[in-house]
Amino acid sequence: xxxxxxxxxxxxxxxxxxxxxxxxxxxxxxxxxxxxxxxxxxxxxxxxxxxxxxxxxxxxxxxxxxxxxxxxxxxxxxxxxxxxxxxxxxxxxxxxxxxxxxxxxxxxxxxxxxxxxxx
Numbered sequence: 001x002x003x004x005x006x007x008x009x010x011x012x013x014x015x016x017x018x019x020x021x022x023x024x025x026x027x028x029x030x031x032x033x034x035x036x037x038x039x040x041x042x043x044x045x046x047x048x049x050x051x052x053x054x055x056x057x058x059x060x061x062x063x064x065x066x067x068x069x070x071x072x073x074x075x076x077x078x079x080x081x082x083x084x085x086x087x088x089x090x091x092x093x094x095x096x097x098x099x100x101x102x103x104x105x106x107x108x109x110x111x112x113x114x115x116x117x118x119x
Contacts, residue, residue, distance in 0.1 A: 002098055002107075003024065003025045004023070004096045004098060004108055005022065005025075005096075005111065006094065006095065006096045007020070007021050007022075007113055009093075009113030009116075012117055012118070013117070014086060014117055015085055017083060017084045018083045020113060021078060021080050023077060030101055031053070031099065032099045032100060033052050033098070033106075034050065034096070034099070035048070035051070035096075035097050035098075035106065036050075036094055036095065036096060037094070038090075038094045038095065039095070039112075040093075048061050049061065049070040051079065053072075053101075063089075067084050068083050083115070086115075087117060088118070088119045090115060092115060093112040093113065094112065094115055
């Protein structure tokens with residue numbers, strides 16, 4: 001089993017930056033692709049970014065390209081999301097997620113961390 005815990009959320013003004021972190025524990029060697037998702041109040045959860053185990057294949061939601069950067073450190077069992085030039089529409093609960101190796105489905109999820117952006 002894999003456990004994920006996010007941190008780094010907070011209250012910022014538009015244009016500011018935040019860095020979210022996710023630490024994995026348990027059977028971390030069995031994790032493949034990891035990613036970040038977010039859910040705004042009254043909205044469906046949406047994909048934000050993903051990164052494979054070798055940090056070679058990286059994907060972003062179109063609206064965050066050029067502003068957000070995803071990274072991971074397998075030696076530390078961590079994954080980060082650097083968020084720059086934050087906008088009010090980025091306000092959401094952000095979740096860390098992971099797939100088992102060779103899986104196309106995100107199975108493991110963190111508890112979420114709140115990102116609030118004021119204008």
